[in-house]
Amino acid sequence: MKPLSLPLVAQTRRTFLTRTTQSAGLLALASLSPFTSLATGLTKAITVQQIIDLILKEGQLSPMKNTVDTIKAGSADQVVTGIVTTMFPTIEVIEEATRLKANFIMAHEPTFYNHTDNPDWVENNSVVKQKQELLAKRGITVWxxxxxxxxxxPDAISYGVAKKAGWLSYYKTGNLMLSIPALSLGKLVQHLKTSLGIDHLRVIGDPAQTCERVALLPGAWGGPRQVGTAEREKPDVLIVGEVSEWETAEYVRDARLLGRPISLIVLGHSVSEEPGMEYFVDWLQPRLPEIKITHVASNNPFRWM
Incomplete structure (x- = not known):
């Protein structure tokens, strides 16, 4: 066998180096994501559990032993075709997820009407059974x-609310209090209705009262924490998701009658925390570019008549 001529040897060496460099580049790109291989052009299967693990890792969160953050329907091993974030996984949200070809719902609040999602909270609950059957039929996992x-x-829920209200410049991580530019209670109510997209708010207070020190407590903090915040921080206004009417609402009413300038704005539980679940799409999507993530609002369950 004759030895290769020098020009052919050089050409072969150049071809080898070029291919090696291209392969190395593809491998480097593929390593950017744990789920995608650009070298093959294929996206690997991503399971529900892998996504939950990714959130904990990226959020620097330690696993909790006693948590309600568990899978309520479906399987941790299910391969994910799309993700929907929402407040409550209502029947409408489930059907919209199906339309979007998303089979993984991340819900902030219960699926089955009680804090631990115990399906036997009320025995023989026909609505629970129908909802379980629908989720199984649609092949959807709810976490x-x-x-x-x-x-x-920061807490993604309160951060999302502050962001949507246009208050991020006044927001401090871990602080319930915001000092906003002074405005009347009436104008504050209008601002919240417009920025958060809420039709009606429940209010205790004088529309002309000046509000500057705001306690932002979206969701259901409970009477002791709401009233405790009012006592400790002395806000001009408490902005909450929901109240027990015989607790915080009566406290504010009597406080005002005793001469204290404090007001209460009740947004509604679902709509008060919805902006946080909407914001979480922005948090998660860059970390999981291979999967389409959509926020589907569960909206306010009440109608004003």
Missing amino acids: RFHDYIHQLK
Whole structure:
């Protein structure tokens, strides 16, 4: 066998180096994501559990032993075709997820009408059974994302609300209090209705009262924490998701009658935390570019008549 001529040897060496460099580049690109291989052009299967693990890792969150953040329907091993974030996984949200070809719902609040999602909270609950059957039929996994999302820094729920209200410049991580430019209670109510997209708000207070120190407590903090915040921080206004009418509402009413300038704005539970689940799409999508993530609002369950 004759030895290769020098020009052919050089050409072969150049071809080898070029291919090696291209392969190295593809491998480097593929390593950018744990789920995608650009070298092959294929996207690997991503399971529900892998996504939950990714959130905990990226959020620097330690697994909790006693948490309600568990899978309520479906399977951790299910391969994910798309993700929907929402407040409550209502029947409408489930059907919209199906339309979007998303089979993984991250819901901030319960699926089955009680904090632990115990299906036997009320025995022989026909609505629970029908909802379970629908989720199984649609092939959807539901994971509650409540405790962990509040542990993110910043808390994605309160951050999302402040962001949508245009108050990020006044927001401080871990602080319930915001000092906003002074405005009347009436104008504050109008601002919240417009920025958060809420038709009606429940209010206790004088529309002419000046509001500057705001306690922002979206969701259901409970009477002791709402009233405790009012006592400790002395806000001009408490902005909450929901109240027990015999607790915080009566406290504010009597406080005003005793001469204290404090007001209460009740947004509604679902709509008060919805901006946080909407914001979480912005948090997660860059970390999971291979999967389409959509926020589907569960909206206010009440109608004003």
